Amino acid sequence: MQTVLIVGATGNIGASAIHAALRSKLHVLAIVRNQASAEKLFRNVGTREGITTVEADIMSDRGVKDVVEKVRKGELPTFQHVYAAAGGLFETTSILDLTTEELRKHMQVNFEPNLFAYQATIPYLLEQGDPTSTWTLCTGASGDNGGRAAASMTQGALYSMANAACLDNADTNVRFNEIYLGLFVMVDAAADQFGAMKASKFAVAYEQILARPDIKGCRVMVCQPEDLTELRFRKKLDVVQS
Numbered sequence: 001m002q003t004v005l006i007v008g009a010t011g012n013i014g015a016s017a018i019h020a021a022l023r024s025k026l027h028v029l030a031i032v033r034n035q036a037s038a039e040k041l042f043r044n045v046g047t048r049e050g051i052t053t054v055e056a057d058i059m060s061d062r063g064v065k066d067v068v069e070k071v072r073k074g075e076l077p078t079f080q081h082v083y084a085a086a087g088g089l090f091e092t093t094s095i096l097d098l099t100t101e102e103l104r105k106h107m108q109v110n111f112e113p114n115l116f117a118y119q120a121t122i123p124y125l126l127e128q129g130d131p132t133s134t135w136t137l138c139t140g141a142s143g144d145n146g147g148r149a150a151a152s153m154t155q156g157a158l159y160s161m162a163n164a165a166c167l168d169n170a171d172t173n174v175r176f177n178e179i180y181l182g183l184f185v186m187v188d189a190a191a192d193q194f195g196a197m198k199a200s201k202f203a204v205a206y207e208q209i210l211a212r213p214d215i216k217g218c219r220v221m222v223c224q225p226e227d228l229t230e231l232r233f234r235k236k237l238d239v240v241q242s
């Protein structure tokens, strides 16, 4: 059975990735901050079945590297897929009022752990050479709409990271894709109360990415519920160059 390593696994989007992985009959290796986070994760997805948790500090550039070391030593399951959705900081401070400290905090929480996860896991996936490997990054449309300045700028950085990763993996065994999310998604138990889409519903996008080898180097756009019925995707670098 294949395994998906999930960074940001305890959040709304992480929950959606777990639903998708389990429905795709894949095992989950979820990185958590601590045991309390692990319990939150199990509540978020309503099961413990098929999920291995491991504690690591995803904010440090060593955190996910240490997890990969444990995988190499056989202490954790080998993985073929990675999903990154760390972040969640969305302060309302305007661009003029933004302090250096706030700006750095947003980059630290919303951008850096996703980059560190990429740097830690891609060498392993390349080495393993599994032809079905995937790497998926969730970004938010807030990077284009300009609201919430600091969060918006972190999404811009993630779009650029995705461009570079699509280019770097164009000829590798890893199908890198970006899911560009223009909807509000929350864990199932909270979604209705806040008028958000349920994580288990948004999971369809990742299920399709996992199942479709033709989706490689793409931005998959999920901006309305219908986008989950017929997936909208386009080669990432074509978008940049057109």
Ligand SMILES: NC(=O)c1ccc[n+]([C@@H]2O[C@H](COP(=O)([O-])OP(=O)(O)OC[C@H]3O[C@@H](n4cnc5c(N)ncnc54)[C@H](OP(=O)(O)O)[C@@H]3O)[C@@H](O)[C@H]2O)c1
Pocket: 007, 008, 009, 010, 011, 012, 013, 014, 032, 033, 037, 058, 059, 085, 086, 087, 088, 089, 109, 110, 138, 139, 140, 141, 181, 182, 183, 184, 185, 186
């Ligand atoms: N939800 C949406 O509607 C939406 C829409 C568009 C884009 N996105 C994208 O998805 C990302 C995540 O959104 P989300 O709604 O899933 O956020 P979330 O529910 O707040 O989850 C964020 C994840 O990052 C982890 N994290 C945050 N700060 C951390 C820290 N200091 N140390 C360790 N772990 C930390 C959280 O761990 P803990 O649980 O331990 O705190 C959690 O796993 C966003 O930043 C954005 O790029 C989300």
